[in-house]
Amino acid sequence: MAPMGTVEFQSPPESVFTVLLHHADMALALGYGDSLTGMYNPEGFEESYNTLLERLDGVSVDWSDLVDTYNPDKELLYELDSDIHLEDPANMVLMDAWETEDVEEIRTNVSPWFGNSLSRNHSEPPKGWADRYRYYTLWEIFGKVAEVFQEGTRYEALSEIHTNLLSTIESGLPQSDDRPRTARVLLRKGIWVYQMNGPGTVRAHTRVFDVEDALADVPNASQIDIEGLAEADPEVVLVDGGLGPEWTSTKQQLTDEPAAQSITAVENDQVYPIGVRYGGPVMNVFQLETIAKQLFPEQFGEWPAYDGGPYPEFPEDEQLFDRQRMVDVINGDL
Template identity: 50%
Template sequence: MNDDTTRYEAPTRRDYLTYGGAVAGGGLLAGCSGQSDSESTPTTDTPTDSTNTTTTGDESYSVTMSPAGTVEFEKPPESVFTDLTHHAGMALAVGRADAVNATWGGETATQIWNSYLERIDGVSIEWSDLPNSFNPDKELLYELGSDLHLADPAYMTWMDSLDRADITEIRENVAPWFGNTFSNTHGSPPEEWADVYEYYTLWEIFERVAKVFQSVDRYRALADIHASVLASIERNRPPEDDRPTAVTLKVVDESLWVYPLNAPGFTYAHTRPLGATDVFPDLSRSRQIDYETLIEHDPDVILVAETMGQSGIENVRTMFEEDPVGQRLSAVTNDRVCAGGIRNQGPVINLFQLEMTAKQLYPDAFGEWPTYTEGPYPEIPESEQLFDRDEVANIINGDL
């Protein structure tokens, strides 16, 4: 990549966004490379009420999150670059989907998100024509001239187009960085970031992002709904001995990849709280398996990742039914091969995916999950919904 930046002589950093004193000589806020206390024995992703916003006078404010440190604002950002869709989903949740100027996935992400948002009146997104934020170069970041890079700077250097010096340059000349992505699986950040990295739950990240947008009221209202959903799950799910065995599976070109069900990280924020019995309990990251290994473990329920909101689940069901080994799986013979959710979920999709997974795993407790083939999130009878769609719509739209 060309590092010549002489054509960017005029300062483009926003007057109302300044980086706080957490950075000195390229160093960042001190932190820890291990799990935070709130994630040390994860069972649910519960919202926190921690204080991490500081007012510095004249209506300015600062927000702190690893690995970026403390960022100071004069007012909420109006144009926001995002990396993975959990960050974009947080902007959506506080009614600022229109601020997103780049995100991962483009048309595909728009289709998937709107398949869920179909059930939230008056709320949708249109990100199809936005630049894809995966592996961006400096030229794109300068061209966008964002008010904030709602993206994990460590994750940006994990890709190959930006290095630590580029991160500093963009922070100084365009806008700060503020995001956290490696909390998705508690994966290891690049070595140069390891000593400043901390892990958060999805809702802890959302709390901090909401403070950036000065929308803590929306965060608290949605966090209350989330807490209610978790309480309902905790109260109504069967005892451990009566829970089904399950696996999260992804099919890539007919190859089978299994993922943890109950591991730490917000990737599993829609499966871990359900507490089903993982047939691969020692799995800490995805790995490829064959049909023989899968039938040896023979899960009662197969959750096929990233097929909700897309076509593909019927192809997977057919693939199993036509395979001499796969057709003998209990989940296949009992019609319990289910469309699973997306991994880098925002808070609103997390609510839907908790409800969806509860019904797929425990239909007797939470109501039957409709057989899903493609299209939007199914309509669920109001009496069987785990949260009020209208209430969520009102929160996103600012009607509190």
């Protein structure tokens, strides 16, 4: 896989260093969630994931005590002595504390790198990495990670769940003219805009719906004020990272603003929480179900009133993917 090229392992790794969440999610999906030695924002992402995993009986994560590995000192990787660095070496070089020589040193003295992170937004690789770089879909990356762990059967089973879910969504989508103009934002010390459509793994759960992005003209990951959102006047607002115990107060940051009262989504109470944007396959499956229900309740069943807490519990006939099958696959009961 780019940018590493061919990487060989004598056996499946037993200890797994990660940084970005999509790789940690992949380890979880393949049954290695307890093998992590570190990750970015472990406490916050433990909460985000257990909010979802409440609905996968027998699956949970215990990440809060892991070391935070964003822009780590090189010495930390020696101390952790992981069997694999499940992270993109090009992404490491983009961090302040790292150079290409450092990732080569760790590869030689500790263990290989294996990951792809710049596919998130199709970001430009650092100097010296462009010729060996390419972009993948989320599930292409996951498939290659599964090969490292010799978990091809588990990957195929999870991929089938994902493919069936996409088929359900695509067959139920209304005509383009009947899809709501939608904005996707992060409410954190202001309003941050994230695009619905276009390439990149961070849009794997939104572009499938092919809705009109009410903020398509605003650069990705840039900030706007409430007046700018009111001018765009989306029919639906999806709030990144909204799922969880803080949802009510997060939503009120937007809906309590006087200038927000004219926004169609606010008037119609169609401001909804979605999960974190950097997730992997487990998060992706939940996100697809979430957004399908929020945007198209007539086709996929209603998203319920939600004031925080665990992911909503739906009757079996309203679930868009088989929870028990997903539990069985993650736990290795194939």
